[in-house]
Amino acid sequence: MAVRKMLAKEVTDKVLNKENLFILDVRNVSDFNDWKIEGENFEYLNVPYFELLDGVEGILSKLPSDKEILVVCAKEGSSMMVAEMLSDEGIDTAYLSGGMKSWSEHLYKAKVYEDEDIKVYQFVRVGKGCLSYMVVSDDEALIVDPARFVDEYIEAAKEDGAKITHIVDSHLHADHISGGKELADKTGASYYLMKSEGAIFDFKPFEEHEKIEFKNIELEVLAVKTPGHTPGSVSFFVNKKLLFSGDTIFVSGLGRPNLGNKVREWANDLYNTVFNKVSEIADDVIVLPAHYADFDEELNAEGYIGDTLGNIRTRNEKMFNATREDFLNDVEKSASSVKPPNFEEIIMINRGVQEADVERKQELEIGPNRCAVHHTD
Template identity: 80%
Template structure:
């Protein structure tokens, strides 16, 4: 009997439901330590595939007898072969369909907010820690920070009976290739970005559109020079209730200030952002960030990634109640952490708006998110 494939979506559902899963990861040790499938109740055994070429006998005693086993590799082939060997040895196991590449690309859709004016959906790219959003009002939709999988947004808009007419990017992303221009070109939608980001293609500058209104939505652009990856990051304040914070505020911290090699200057800008603009926003406003660091820690009791600004202030009390000197010292410490893989090339692609072939984009994006690294609790 052929072994079964498990999809990235099925694994995501297990992670969200906090189910048990034993993962046998047959990639090399460095790749496993750098980036793996994460779940609160997931257990792991990392044994490189080349150590199992002669059979699985060396690891049989290390495998659980009463837990579901999933074999994982980079592209699928090695994990399928190991799963077959386990099956021949009388051990039931599945393999990850499409390997870690499919894990990197899966988008999980979650409804995060609804009132009489708007419905908001969060697209969780679980394998990357990236978040994008669809704001729907009376049959019209706005997309925030879309990934390059434009067909997913298009199909979901049809599913909820909406037409995508507006697209915004909070900055030029460093860890993934934006789908903003691709989606706008395909659908004829308006695409907005800060002019100060230096993009070389046509778009609507957010400097000239401090408010975007449609149907029952009023989106305010909090245009400040904030750290993260760029000099022109922005946040979007919708109907005075929802703050789409891009890479400025995360549930567990603040944006990193070092990708532009101007740590001190951008850390000062971040201080001004936190203590002037953000300090004026009410505690009950819901913050919806552009990234997260740990799914188990940052997903709330309602099943999405986000929190009220009041909760974030409490969670990161040291950062929200610091002197400027203390703040700068704390933020600069985060600059020593590992930068996102291939970030310079990804930013360059996003700046030009000219996209390489899908396989190259997939290769550039592979690996973990390292944008939400500044946990300041």
């Protein structure tokens, strides 16, 4: 029986369609517990590869006989070998092409919004929990919080008959490498970032551009900045209808202010942002964050991750109605958990202070998103 190669796109389709899938993950137990492919109807068996070197007979009774099994490892090699061993036993088996690295890098595009002025697309990085966006107006496109896979945005814009002319990053990302600088270099687009985030390359500082207007797009930088997750975090209000909230507001929580060792101080900034700035925004505005924590929970009926601000206020009522002291205590408690792995090196790369090749970037980004604060009960 031949072993089949399964692409990350096919796995993503199974997640979206809530299909059944049995995954045999042959990475170390700690790696599996920290980060795995998640689907609502997925089943799992985690057996480290080194335990299977002498054969797979010991796990055959734990595997289903009536469904295909997907074998997963970090890079691909180990899963191919185990998949072939299972296939020799007559089991219908596939392996994940490129392993968890390919899962971490796959993007899929979903349409979020369209009216007579603009079209908005969301790029979902399912394996990493990162979200980026393209806003198209006539023949120009704005990219929000791009990942490092810059050709995907260039191709998407081309499909819409548009050229990328503006790129914005809501903050200096700590869990993934930004594609903003490289995308700007490739397209000649204007790239905007807060000066206070410390980048050393050329960009247009938001401190000097509180409003960006082109074609039928009006992008407002909310009160210059909405600090909390990082000191220079900003949110973007587009055409008074869409709030690209970066890591300030999520569908199910708020950004974690724990990366600068000033949790209490930054949590206080986050409180002021939520209660003084965001409180003035209407309930029917659509919030589009830069990350999510739980795909199945946060994917809405329209097929993208986002919600109206009114629904988010209701869902996170405790946070949006807390006293300052309760809010600070709640955020401190949540922010004490694990920080994104390798975040210091990722920040240095995103600032332009340090360089890394593609392989190093892949290694740095491996692992889950850890940017959200969920209200604690």
